[in-house]
Amino acid sequence: MSVPRLTGEGRATALLVSVGAGVAVVFALHAALPPEFAQMIVGPPANFPFTIHAAEWLAFFVGLGELFVRLRSAGSELAELDRNYLPHDRQVALQIGKNLEDYYRRVRESETADVRFLPRLIQRIIRQYHGSRSIDQAHSLLNSSLELFMHEIDLRYSMLRYTAWVIPSLGFIGTVVGIAGALRKAGAIDPTQMADNILGRLTTDLGVAFDTTMLALALSMVLVFLMHLVQGREEAALNRIAQYCTDNLIIRFYKD
Template structure:
């Protein structure tokens, strides 16, 4: 629905690439100047395969992976549902010809056409139109239709938000699980028993690695999940807004109101 846009879309991904280029152009030369080969070799000695195994494959990390994958699959299905919902915009559910008007006696035929085109499959756009035409067939009042469409759009937005509760819980649970591992590691560090000071220090260092590894992995996964959650929520909210805009352009502004009241959002 590009014709209904009232502003220029911001190319966020292009701005991200520009930010990476700018930061990379500053950081990479500084890394070469001040980091040098010695720092790279030191990193290679620290991050051995054994160290990476302990970092990535702890029990808390595995639970975090399960939560992340579960939430990711939910978000994937919801995004696929958004794409399916958008096919309704290409079904010609309402007359789009210039100057076309919708009279009260047209409401019932349009409802039958809508059910035939959608096969009564659930579409947000079709539901808004169905309720609007149904109200128009009974009340023959354009303002009443606008109120019904607006209220149903609010209901759809609330439903989308409410059904995202599981993903919100998982986004909170991942860092919480990481902190559980942190507490376990700190408890092991302070509760370590060893015959010598050197042995105690070595055991404490190993437990502290567990603590910080759990926190690191959990926070990284949480950041990634919150970004995916943001993208899907924005896609769903944009879907409802576009459905309202479609109804405004092709339904409300084309209704004939015998009383002469304009069909506007109240």
């Protein structure tokens, strides 16, 4: 089917756009901020743009791109509810051999039949009921399918969780590298130089080192917060889908 291919292309496009946006923001911050603030946010000018700060920004924007994909996916799942797969008239009963097969065929012929949660769930429940003639078994299948779908949603956030872990890790790496560089400079300084000179040079290097951790923690806090919001939206969409199937499918099964 075409939908999985388009979904993959959309994710690749989001990745490219997010990386491009990250690069643009890094250069914009470097150009717009005063030197002392630019050093804190995007790294020392001598090493720009190849700084730990820039790597943190790029990872952050990659995470934002993935969040955008997940947000669009949640919207697409909710949009399935407007396709009218099932009757909304409370007086309509679903019976094998009368109208149930027609509704199954309508769902099966949808372009999202094997992609989105709602058509997948409707097909499973109808097949189960058609084979067992048991409403209880159909309801049990609904519950077990919801657990699997919830796990499927959670798996989709594995890369985002990794990105949220990578950002502070980059910050700590930057701090370690900065401290190591400051210690190397301290060992190379002539002991006959003024102590104030030595202290000033070391504190500047150490300040840059700790800036990477500060920036990383701030970016990861924002990313994790947004991740929880978007994941909550996906889970809420799944809950609405479950309610839709209960109200318009399970309780409408009718046996002669």
